[in-house]
Amino acid sequence: MMNMQQMMKQAQKLQKQMEKSQADLAATTFTGTSVQDLVTVAFTGDKKLVSIDFKPEVVDPDDVETLQEMTLQAVNQALEKIDAATQKSMGAFAGKLPF
Numbered sequence: 001m002m003n004m005q006q007m008m009k010q011a012q013k014l015q016k017q018m019e020k021s022q023a024d025l026a027a028t029t030f031t032g033t034s035v036q037d038l039v040t041v042a043f044t045g046d047k048k049l050v051s052i053d054f055k056p057e058v059v060d061p062d063d064v065e066t067l068q069e070m071t072l073q074a075v076n077q078a079l080e081k082i083d084a085a086t087q088k089s090m091g092a093f094a095g096k097l098p099f
Contacts, residue, residue, distance in 0.1 A: 014093055021089045022046075028085070032078030034058075034070035041074045045082055049075075 025045035033040050038058040042051045052074075058067055 018090065018093050021093075025082075025086060025089055030078045030081045030085070032074040032076065032081065034073045039067070039070040039074045041071070041078050043078045043082060045085065047079065047082055 028045040029042050029050065030045065031040060031042050038055045040051075040053040041049065043049055052071065054067065058070060060066070
């Protein structure tokens with residue numbers, strides 16, 4: 001059986017590892033794209049939008065709705081990638097908690 005001091009040391013070690021994983025994740029760029037890569041977005045791992053790129057052929061003043069849909073598609077794809085990476089990175093710590 002682990003004593004309280006050992007549990008605290010292990011918890012502190014895990015906390016430092018989790019903080020490093022969170023920092024690494026935040027420093028990673030995730031991209032999402034629409035159909036045919038006409039819209040591309042980039043987020044940091046902490047879900048900050050850093051860029052949106054529109055290919056010229058998607059910009060049609062008479063069809064703004066398609067541009068909106070493609071932008072949503074690209075944003076949602078990037079956010080799904082962040083969520084998956086977060087789950088993979090942070091989920092690994094769940095089984096290591098000493099309590």
